Amino acid sequence: MKAVVYREYAPDDDYAKILKVEDIDSPKPKPDEVVFTNKASALNYNDIWGMRGVPIPVPVPHVSGSDVAGDVIAVGEDVQGFKVGDRVVSHSNLACRVCSDCTSGREFDCTRRQVWGFQTGPLWGAYSEEVHLPEVNVSKIPEGVSYDDAAAASMTILTSWHMLVGRAKITPGQTVLIMGGGSGVGSFGIQIAKLYNCDVIATASPDKLEKCKELGADYAVDHRKDDWHKEVRGITKEIAKKKGGAPGIDLSFDHIGETHFNKQLTLLKYGATLVSCGATTGYDAKIDLRHIFFKGINVLGSTQGTKAELDQGLYWMGQGKIKAAVDSVYSFEQAAEAHTKMLSGKFFGKILMKPEGA
Ligand SMILES: [Zn+2]
Incomplete structure (x- = not known):
């Protein structure tokens, strides 16, 4: 499958130099994981930090991206809440779910927390044709909410x-x-x-x-x-x-x-x-x-939030009370252009990126 990959950092913000569309292996679900397609993914500023290699050197080769919406195409044997065909969106906060902060309902304070697509890898993020996440990091998209709007909303509405x-x-x-x-x-x-x-x-x-x-x-x-x-x-x-x-x-x-x-x-x-x-x-x-x-x-x-809070935000989007602001949509091939636009600050709402044919 195609993915937007970088193998070195670009501290000078020359993204065209490092971002390439490559063929990488399609994911197979682990027992607790859901695999879904990328119908739309959204840019976040942590993509920029990742490519700069500061404040943390993210794992390379790297696939960036923390927000993605699409259709479930496979589920692991322990997955209970999702089936093939469900419309879903990512919840990028990978918390341990075991520590006292997590079990107190404060997954955002988990010291083992990682932001998917930023701190994770190599080659594990949203900007690929298919993505895999633990079931607990996936939410259903309410009827009436488009893939574009769900991807634009995920980490931001949360x-x-x-x-x-x-x-x-x-x-x-x-x-x-x-x-x-x-x-x-x-x-x-x-x-x-x-x-x-x-x-x-x-x-x-x-x-x-x-x-x-x-x-x-x-x-x-x-x-x-x-x-x-x-x-x-x-x-x-x-x-x-x-x-x-x-x-x-x-x-x-x-x-x-x-x-x-x-x-x-x-x-x-x-x-x-x-x-x-x-x-x-x-x-x-x-x-x-x-x-x-x-x-x-x-x-x-305040940093991020809980998956329950993401679901509340999505619910009100489904009720038509909150909508996502989508500025523009780019292809994977235009990844450098899309990120340069984000760096410029000259946009309103979210910038999206999609694979060919999504
Ligand atoms: Zn924890």
Whole structure:
């Protein structure tokens, strides 16, 4: 079968030099595994880290990719919940399922956890015509949800759902700030907050503001402006006039980090929460701690989520309440181009990649 393979790193981001479509062996299922086709797979930033060989030297030869949707074509003898023909999507969090963190329902805290397609290999990731995963790492796709949307959603909706629902305990009617609403996690963040009937203010670059509103954001603010936070403050005053209470943000959803972190803290109400899953602009934020202790702010970290949370997100996609934002679709042969586009940041939602004929 065909797969997108690299055998050396590209610290200079010259992906065309290393990414080749090669023939590799088709997978045979282990007793607990499901084998399924790749009808659509989605790019994630960990593909870039993998190709750079930092922060960890991923196993080579490497097949990258953590999100994939397709049809089951074989199951191992111990598999109970799937049969040939089922439409499925990957859950890329390979946890041990045995340790006290896993058995406490916190598989994302498992110290033996690996992200499939990033830390795994050699030659074990989503960008191949057929993939194999343990049954516990596979979810059924609800009727009405396409392969494209399921692949675009998997790791991203899981991350957003866990941040807002699992960690920050979002409640109806809150005023929610979604930083970077044009990204994959941001676009789901907007929709999950609207599912909870919250007032949603999204930030994005100017070209993405309208799309944030199309996804349901009540307000969209250009976060490239120095005084973006003043505009958000003004909006929260409007919302407070309507709802009563103090102006400000109840819940801030962050993955931008350094450049915008402290200004988010200034916008938070007393007792409010900031939940963070990343730091795309850098991790070295300068923080005025008075915002945290004086206002009693909760700062929560969040990484991935549980398979149950993925299933909840998929359920609401099946109900038509949340949709995936797909920016563009590339073939395996165009893998370098697809990843270069992701590096540019000039896209909205997810970039997909498919084998020929999928
Ligand atoms: Zn574990």
